[in-house]
Amino acid sequence: MRTSWLKYLGIIVVLLPMVVMSLFPLIVMISTSLKSPAEVYQWPPVFIPREPTLQNYSDIWTVANLAAYFRNSLFVALGATALVMLLAVPAGYALARFRFRGRGFYMLFLLVMQMFPGIVIILALYRVVAAFQMTDNLVTLIILNAAFGLSFAVWLLTGYFSSVPAEVEEAAMVDGNSRLGAMLRMTVPLSAPGLVAVGIFSFIGAWNEFLFALTFIRSQDKLVLTVGLWKYIARFQVEWNYLEASSFLVTVVVVVLFMLVQKNLTRGLIAGAER
Amino acid sequence: MSTVTCRDLTKRFGDVVAVNKLNLVVQDREFVVLVGPSGCGKTTALRMIAGLETASEGEILLDDQVVNKVPPGRRDIAMVFQNYALYPHMRVYDNIAYALRLRHTPKHEIDQRVHATAKMLEIESLLNRWPKQLSGGQRQRVALGRAVIRQPRAFLMDEPLSNLDAQLRVAMRREIIHLQRNLGITTIYVTHDQVEAMTMGDRIVVMRDGLVQQVGTPSEVYRRPRNNFVARFIGSPAMNLFAGKLMTEAGELQFRSASFRVMLPDAFRAARTSGDSGDVQLGIRPEDVAVVEDRPGNGTVTRGVVDLVEHLGSDAYASVKVGNEIILARVSPDIQLHDGQTVALSFNQSKLHLFDAATGESLLTNLPVVTLQS
Numbered sequence: 001m002r003t004s005w006l007k008y009l010g011i012i013v014v015l016l017p018m019v020v021m022s023l024f025p026l027i028v029m030i031s032t033s034l035k036s037p038a039e040v041y042q043w044p045p046v047f048i049p050r051e052p053t054l055q056n057y058s059d060i061w062t063v064a065n066l067a068a069y070f071r072n073s074l075f076v077a078l079g080a081t082a083l084v085m086l087l088a089v090p091a092g093y094a095l096a097r098f099r100f101r102g103r104g105f106y107m108l109f110l111l112v113m114q115m116f117p118g119i120v121i122i123l124a125l126y127r128v129v130a131a132f133q134m135t136d137n138l139v140t141l142i143i144l145n146a147a148f149g150l151s152f153a154v155w156l157l158t159g160y161f162s163s164v165p166a167e168v169e170e171a172a173m174v175d176g177n178s179r180l181g182a183m184l185r186m187t188v189p190l191s192a193p194g195l196v197a198v199g200i201f202s203f204i205g206a207w208n209e210f211l212f213a214l215t216f217i218r219s220q221d222k223l224v225l226t227v228g229l230w231k232y233i234a235r236f237q238v239e240w241n242y243l244e245a246s247s248f249l250v251t252v253v254v255v256v257l258f259m260l261v262q263k264n265l266t267r268g269l270i271a272g273a274e275r
Numbered sequence: 276m277s278t279v280t281c282r283d284l285t286k287r288f289g290d291v292v293a294v295n296k297l298n299l300v301v302q303d304r305e306f307v308v309l310v311g312p313s314g315c316g317k318t319t320a321l322r323m324i325a326g327l328e329t330a331s332e333g334e335i336l337l338d339d340q341v342v343n344k345v346p347p348g349r350r351d352i353a354m355v356f357q358n359y360a361l362y363p364h365m366r367v368y369d370n371i372a373y374a375l376r377l378r379h380t381p382k383h384e385i386d387q388r389v390h391a392t393a394k395m396l397e398i399e400s401l402l403n404r405w406p407k408q409l410s411g412g413q414r415q416r417v418a419l420g421r422a423v424i425r426q427p428r429a430f431l432m433d434e435p436l437s438n439l440d441a442q443l444r445v446a447m448r449r450e451i452i453h454l455q456r457n458l459g460i461t462t463i464y465v466t467h468d469q470v471e472a473m474t475m476g477d478r479i480v481v482m483r484d485g486l487v488q489q490v491g492t493p494s495e496v497y498r499r500p501r502n503n504f505v506a507r508f509i510g511s512p513a514m515n516l517f518a519g520k521l522m523t524e525a526g527e528l529q530f531r532s533a534s535f536r537v538m539l540p541d542a543f544r545a546a547r548t549s550g551d552s553g554d555v556q557l558g559i560r561p562e563d564v565a566v567v568e569d570r571p572g573n574g575t576v577t578r579g580v581v582d583l584v585e586h587l588g589s590d591a592y593a594s595v596k597v598g599n600e601i602i603l604a605r606v607s608p609d610i611q612l613h614d615g616q617t618v619a620l621s622f623n624q625s626k627l628h629l630f631d632a633a634t635g636e637s638l639l640t641n642l643p644v645v646t647l648q649s
Contacts (some may be wrong), residue, residue, distance in 0.1 A: 167360035170327050175421070176348035176377035189364055 027250075033057070033245035056245035063242050068221055069228035072138060073207055076224055079142035080206035081199050085152045088198060089144070092157030093183055097166065109159070110151040118148060118211050127228050129216060136218045144205035144216075153198045160194030161187055200261040204254050225250050277338045277428040277461060278303050279324060284333035286319050286485075293319040295485040301429075304459045306452075308476030310466055312508070316485040317465045318433055324463060325354050325431050337428055348377070353422035357434040359414045361406040361421075367393075368402040371420045392424040395454075410445045419451070423458065430455070430462040436471065448474060469509050473497065481505050494606055501637050503630040504513045506558050512592060514558045515602055518522035518632060521546070521553045530629075534598025535577035541573065555638065557627030561592055562603035566612070569619035577602075582614045595620060 027047065034052040044265060085183050095103065118125075125144070126135075132138045164187045172182040188195070210226040217223055223231065229246050284297040296315040301307045309317040312544045324335055326347030334341050342350050342473035353374075362370050368389055375385045393399040396416045406414060415435060422430055435451070436444045452475055455462050466472055473478045473493045481488040481496060481504075489501040500506035519532035521539075528539045531634040537557060546555075569578065584606075591608040594601050595618060602620060606612065629638045 165360060167356045167357065167358055168362060170325075170347075171354065171356060171360040171421075172362070172373070173327065173347045174325055174350075174354045175374035176424075178346065178348065186362065269326065 004086060022156045026139075029244045029247055029251070035241055037239070039239055057249075060242050060246050060249075061240070064228060064246075065185060065220070065223075066228070066246060069223055069225040070223060072228075073225040076138055076141045076145065076209075076213075077203045077206040078091065079139070080145035080149060081202040083142060083146035084149050084174050084202040085195070085199060086151035088150060088157050089188065089195070091150075091154045093161050095154065095158040096161035097169075101271050107155070110155055114155070116152040122211065122215055125212075127216060135216050136222060136224055138217070138224075139217050141206075141209070141212055141224070144212045145209055146202070149202045149205045155196050156201075157191070157194055159189040164190045197261050200257045204257055207250075276515055278336075279429055279461060279463060280334075281320070281324070281335040282334040282336070283321060284320065284335060285331050286316070286323060287331045291348070292485050294323070297487060297488070297491065299480060301461055301463055306455050306462045306464065306475060306477045307480060308464045308466060308472040308478070309480045309482060310469060310472035310476075310508075311482035311488075313467055313483075315482040317467075317480075317482050320482075321354075321431050321433055321465045324429075326350050337554075350467040351425075351427050351600055352429045352431055353425050353427040354431040355418050355422050355435045357426035357435065357437055359406075359418040359435075359438075361414055361417055363406050365406075367398065367404050367406070367409070367417050370406065370417055371379060371424055374421065374425050388424050392420045395423070396420050406643060411439050412447065412630060415447060416437060419454065423454065426458075427460065430460050430464075432462065432464045434466055435464075435542060437466070437468070451475065469511065473509070474522055479509075481508060483508075499637070499640070500558075500628065501640060503556055503558065503635040503637075506628055506630070506637075510560060514560045514628065515564065516630070517557045517600060517602075519555060519557060521555050521629075530555065532557070532598075532600065534600050537576050537622060537627070537630075538624075539627065543627075543639070546629055552632075556630040556632050556635075558630060559622050559626060561603040562605040563626035564593075564602060565621050565623070566604055566606050566610065566618045567621045568592060576620055576622050578617060578619050581612050581618055583614065584612050593618075635638055 031047050031049060033056055034054070035049045036051060036053055036055070039046075039049055039051070067232065095107065125172075129135055129140055168190070169179075169182040169186050173179060177185060183231050208226065210230075213224045213227045214230075225246075227244060229250070279299075279322055280303040281297045281299045284294060284299075285292065286294040286479060297316075297320055299307070309320060311317050319328060323330050323445075326342070326345065330343055335343055337350060337352070359482065362373065365390060371389050371392060372385050375388065380388075389402070390399065393402055396419060398413065398416045398420060401409060401413060401417070406417070409417065415438075418435070432451075439447060439496055448471060451464075464471075476493060478490060479493055479496050480490050483504055489496055489505045491499075496505060496509050500509060500514075503516060507516065516528075517532045519530050522529060522531055528541065530537045530539055577597050579595035582594040582601060583594045584594075585592045588607055589608070591606050591612075593604050593606050593608070593612055595604060597620075604620060612618065630636065631638055
């Protein structure tokens, strides 16, 4: 009993600072979003507002064009997700089922691409987008977000598809399905958790994306949430209560989605290794 | 109901020849077993017949129709896989009904046939279960049901019993034999288990390294193995093989190894080795070696020291050390033998096998059968 108690204490001592560090900004965000402007600047600051108010949450819709930002973000995130699914499903299937020359290299290539920071190529990317006269266009964001999310999605789906025994598909083919039919009626439904994980992950990626949105979108009515918050709510003077209230709304979407997906996400990453 | 024909069927994976010019005609209603060690190409051959692998060369015919380019779903064959390959997201009923649904069979007919099939296989009570809720034996039955319901032109079975425990395997073996006979459907069955091959097949095809070694009825393959590989592979425990020379002494044909010599029947005189060396292998199955009383005129071949006795209940096998060689003999379990005891051995002269040491081919294939099966 003594040792387990000590161990427990040790774990707390190690983990507590990390928990505090990662939760602190979130707590500040929630706390500030519930304060009146006067209380925001009060010194010393308090964590729990003395007169909590939801006023900020109703004001933000008029202070900035938040509804439009939400709409644009949703459009980009859903579009990117759809595009990722459309491309990653066949790619992941091919990598899981077929052995072809360069397969190993391609898998490695995907992994390396995944690590590339967007900022390194933003200049070159801008010239390409400009050449296609696609600046200030939300479709550009869909394409770029999909492109950057694709490698991870393919990698994850390859693992999921590999975990479905090939014999199940072969049995379906002998029973009368074509290969495509067997894929769509066996492997894809059996990988449903993986598809959901990839979908939500792509969505979150596009939803949180800032750099491309900042670089390629100029018109105010086409701004997405990340840039909109940064540009308008925090432009002349930072109105912390509004900023934090909007940030909270944006974050809630991500947190809820991540909670839905986290179990499937780790399962997908392991699935490929198990075989 | 139909015949399956392979003509020079070949499969290459890069430089590896998995199946090399397989020629085989499986007659209507026949049960043919492809048997061989792992990697011998038997499964690849089956998968080509199913259409799951494309043939590199050669033809596959169902009846008179070349089906090389026909996709698996249109060949009207059914396959049972080693790991059953049930559809995990469908209940047992839907697993069995799937193929009929793909063929747009009317609903009431599907229902009737699913129940008839389930009844035959005694899985009626499982129709509402999911595959993961079934035991290995039950899954096997569902997999069979999925094949049987279609009344296909041929059954292909890829080691369907190898995931079952020993007792269940024997029971399912009998069921599959009955099922095949009752339905009269041409069947090709792949296994690495020579006991399954011997007990189930009307004919056996022994394969090794992609090449067919011998095709024949179980008794033909057992009694007249065409080469030393088949001789060792079929039969358990394996046949004794001894390296030595053929020579004639005082007009008598004999086999001489480093440790002992055996007089050979006159019929063996026609045997000719590929070279002039006279190097051969003599083969004899353990049941044709007897431990005898050591007295003259008793057919004694040699004497040796008992190394180990293994009791199987109904039989016992004695390993007898003669010089550097071990001779395995089947003995009555009632005989009291102890390790280190010196015993005399005799060979059944009519059950001897002789192989060319260089090629491994039997030297007896051209000899008249009567002299050998006396």
